[in-house]
Amino acid sequence: MRARITELDAIIDALSTRASVDSDRRRVVTNYASKARWELAEAQRSLLVSRPGRRRAAHLGVAQAHMDAALNLMVWMASAEDIKAMLPQMVALVEEHFAPSDPRRVRVTDIARGMQHNADRKLRPSERAFLAETVGLARKLLWNERLRVRSFVRIVATVTVGLTIAAAAVAVITVVWEALVPLCFTPEFEGGFNVVCPTASEVVVPDPPSEPLTSGMIAGVAQAGDYLVIEIVGVLSAAIASAAALRRIRGTSMPYNVPVVLALLKLPLGALTAVLGLLLMRGGFIPGLSALDSTAQIIAWAIVFGYSQQLFTKYVDHQGQALLDSVRGPGSRAADSPDLR
Template identity: 25%
Template sequence: MAENVTVGWQVPADVTDWQLTVESRARRVRADLAALPPVPAAEVARKAAEVSLEIVDSELKNATGRWWRSGASWWSGWHIERAWRALHEAEIYLAAADPDLMARLPGLRARVALYLNEADPRRQAMDAPDPDQAVVVDAMRAAFDASDDAHAAARALRNKLVVISMALFILNTALGLVGIFKPGLVPMCMPPSRTAQTGVLCPTGGTSASGWDVWMVQLFGALGATISVVLLLIRRRPDLSPYVLVGYQALVKILLGSALGVVGMLALGAGLVSGIVYVGSQAALLLWGVIFGYAQQVGTRLLDNYADRLMDQVRPLPDRVTTTGTRR
């Protein structure tokens, strides 16, 4: 019956990875459905799988629709998540309609083990010898729900990072503009009592406040934050989720490093670390800007840990399973 397979929607060349993955797996489900023998008791599940595949095709088309809709779709993740959930439903109904499900059981167990821990009763029932077909379907549904919920959580975190980045960008820009139009209003220069010189020492090297002092400090604060971004990229594993967070985490770090560079300079000028920090030159002053920028790592490390835990739910760690399966 394989010659009767309908291929569904054809993915064009200019698409993202998630569309290619969804389209490929939808083809597989169609081929498996076409290969099933006609069993009257399984017709309801077969029809439900076909309806879910139609939803997949529809969302793949809509995801490459009008450009003015792409922004809202990107923010809400509507097309991505609906396509994935519909694909998962099609795979579940395929399992419910398959009379030879037990032959596929090793692979299904591996997929379920990616998202359900060993203490979960649904996984335990599925791991038992000769599980009932309803037990397998229920375990698959729970595993796919966990995967879909993790992706929705990743999207929510990504949107929060975007909002935080926009707020920090506006704040840094406002501070820079204040520094240009009102030099000295945001004091970045060190008084003689804080330096090894007899005169005022400013980040731009002058002896009086300049309109570029704030920008200079922000630049070197961003440089310090960039160092922590490199470390983040080195230790981060590749993401299999359509929502990649590492770029937004890096943006937050850099913008926050710029802001903390300014805050650190204010602390130096106010003498809050008097007796501990002694600035002897412009180079030393800018070096402290780098250090203050890198100091954002103390706070954003909590964000990194949370993002790591979330992405580990999206693409589980290898040591959580004993066999290799196909991840979402």
Template identity: 30%
Template sequence: MATRKPRVTDWRLVVQSRLDRVRADLAALGPPDPLDPESQQWRAVAEQAAAVVEEMITHDEPRWRAIASWWSGWHIERAWRALHEAEIAVVAAGSGFLGRLPGLRARVAEQLDAEDPRRRALEELRPGEYPLSVERELVVDALRAAFDQSDFAHAGSRALRNKLIAASVVLFVVNTVLGVVGLVRPGLVPMCVGSERLPTVCPSGRAPSGADVWLIQVLGAFGAVLSAVVLLLRRRPSLSPYIMIGYQAAIKVLLGAALAVVGILALGAGVTTGLIGVASQAALLLWAVILGYSQQVATRLLDSYADRVLDQARPLPR
């Protein structure tokens, strides 16, 4: 029986590297201190959480269940939550926090506000000022609060990804229906533009055609592709477990196609009479491209929101 090759993805690489670091830190702790039973308990917690992480990153499901798992993202988020618990347990298993405090404070500061009492308690902590058990509780509480924020960000980015997918499906269905209607009943969705002073022009000539709606949609999608290229060029690399850029580009292209149809309908209805005149077929097709690119005005807010969500969820420091 042939064995299936393990899947390699960006988030698995990041989780695997941090899991290796957890195991290295566990090995560096040396033999457990019999006078510190809490340390032994935290070591056991770290080993259990590391085993869960290993199971999740090597997890393989039947193909019929893979789509549901991909949509829910349960294995990704469980891997990250278990990894965070393992990292907390490794820190708590140590016999002191003097050497770790700078890194711990920086990590907590990434997620918690400056006025958060848990962050302030960690920043004001002086090793040896309290018993080890109290110091351990302060560190664990602050780290858990910080990692909880990161885990919530993962859930938020997954929810945004799923919304983008659902919106893309709706736009695809709407565009397809419009194209089919225009193909079956030419002129039912009028794509021709004319006025008292200018001749009537249609996307495919001077008479309505079944290809008019499709042609306008294709040119509108082309205009949207130009803005998608700009998005690709300015997007920073990200190791977030949920990648949005493909779905954002799909929204732009599909919305550009729909707005091109709506815009040409507005031109044909005389909404822009006195402002915009379409004197030729080339001008009409050019306006379809421009209208497709105009979706950038609406999707710019979506791009900014997606950037904020991914910035909170990415595992690398800002």
């Protein structure tokens, strides 16, 4: 972005030099050029942070806003010949953000077609004002699209932090009070019960054997790290799902890491879905799958439930990709371009 600012500064010098000999622009060129240079200086200043790693999206957004203002001032400052050179880029920007039937797009196209067909045609002041305002509005629309992406990233990041805190709280609580809700299964085994937990298992025979298995007996087998192990397995499984999902998400040149925040969202959610899925199985919610008889089976189901978070986050992935696609660029037009010939 700094290279672009330097380039625009040089372009302003060239435009002001040519505009100074233009009879229509020589009286206003100094004022517009100084204001455009001030905007570029502000853009440069917004990028001056103590460390490059701390240059966040907000700084880049402010810099882009100042650069857009400088570009708009260049339209007011430029000579008629320079405006002709800028017209293809202006038309492309307007086409990206306005529908074909929009009167603003139609008029910009008419102005460009008229100046292309008639080399001696002069640009009227009203046409210059219209071009400057319409192109400026197109840049604002582009900026609004980027703001929507930025808001989406913040929402996903906030939810990710909340889920991470929830997963950490579950791990801490169950480490301190391991018998609070034992994550264990109790299939019958040789006149007793095989109490199977994620990190330990033990055959328990009630005394007398006809007595049912009590929660205290189950709690005696449960270990402090049961939930923590399941959450770690869920995170690892979600990480694999996240890596697989990234292949469907295209990158972006914007300073907002949409693919990264979407990938991070899956990790704490995988930890929680692994725990909640096993709790549902332990409660008999899934018929026929409430009597796991080995720790390996528990870990295997934790992998399945950790990966299953993709069933929920795929909709968030689709929304993120839709927002990225909505930020139009040179390859994304609102509709087919009209023929300027």
